[in-house]
Amino acid sequence: MDLISPASGLIIWQLLIFLAVLFILGKFAWKPILNALNERESSIEEALLSAEKAKEEMKQLQASNEQLLAEARKERETMLKEATSAANKIKDTAREEGEKERKRMVEDASLEIESQKKAALADVKQQVAALSVQIAEKILRENLQGETAQKSYIDKLVNDLNEN
Template sequence: MGLLTPDPGLVFWSALTFGLLVFILKRYAWKPILHAVKSREETIEYALAAAEKARAEVEDLNVTKVQIMDEAKAQRDDLIKQARDIKKSMLDDAKLKAQSEADKIIAAARVQIEREKNEAILQLKEKVAEFSVDIASKLLEEELQTSDKQKAIIDKYLQEVNFN
């Protein structure tokens, strides 16, 4: 027999062994192997779905984070603007109050100065009047010691006075 021609007994026993092997594998090994492969496939699909879901959640979180950051920046800018406006308003109010107080103080000082000036003028007039009277009385005392001088002064004043 040649190498290429099979022996019928060998073919029979090989087919029988192969069939028995297929039966044993089908009975005991194929179901657990297929079950393990299917389980592994489901686990991989679940892991891929979970990874996709996690990726989508991360993208959503990034978008949310950007929105929150934008809102926070806008709120910060609004707060800074409000603080600046309040500061400006407070400074303006303080300036107005200070100017008003200064105007009141200046007005009061002017009134006080005018009053003191009038009092000083009045006192000066009184002093001048006193000095004038003192000087006049001293002059008259000296001038009117003789009767000739008295007569001359009376005549002079009588000529100045007009009786019309």
């Protein structure tokens, strides 16, 4: 039974050694371990706070991004409307200028036609005058003998002119 029940001296020595180990552990091991645990706990809390702060910032950034996107869409729509309006104005201006150019060309062509018509009439008048001169020349060349021959020849020429 000696093995089962320890002697009182052994218990005292074991108690003294236990207290010494407890004191040494308390002095040198537990304080650094507790300090490390406290530091770890505080760093975890700081990380959680940082994560929460980052989450809030992300929400704000997301809201800001959505607002910027909405503004960009509005600006794009405005720019598209302005571009469409400008394109329509350019088309209208080009159409008006084309119409003015067409009218000017028609007027120029009309003036040219009128000018050519006058030139043609002048040419016709000149040809008529030349023909008249040729007729008169033929009459004078023919040296008509007698008044009756002259009258008959003049009547013949007048009939020819009336037929033409």
